[in-house]
Amino acid sequence: MKIVFRENGSIGVETNGKYVLRVGETETVIEKPKFSLCRCGHSKNLPFCDSSHKEFGFIAPAAEIELE
Ligand code: FES
Structure with missing residues (x-):
């Protein structure tokens, strides 16, 4: 399983x-x-992202976690 921020x-x-x-x-x-x-908190479909982060100018770094 892989998690991509x-x-x-x-x-x-x-x-x-x-x-x-x-x-x-x-x-x-x-x-x-x-x-x-969602990790910005603005989605109208939590817990899933609905792209609202673009409207609110959410800023966060990229990262990746791989679970073995
Ligand atoms: S990360 Fe919150 S709507 Fe996309």
Whole structure:
């Protein structure tokens, strides 16, 4: 699994092909190899990024984490 902190943007997560989303007591298995999480706090679709960070001029450095 890889986590990519995009410069001035979201947190990209590369999965093994699917992930489980838990919101309250609801659990959904989503088959998708990649998704983007908000780290600016302005998304209207939290926890996911909706590109609002561009509108708010979010600034943050790039980084990458790889989990083995
Ligand atoms: S990082 Fe994209 S909307 Fe927050």
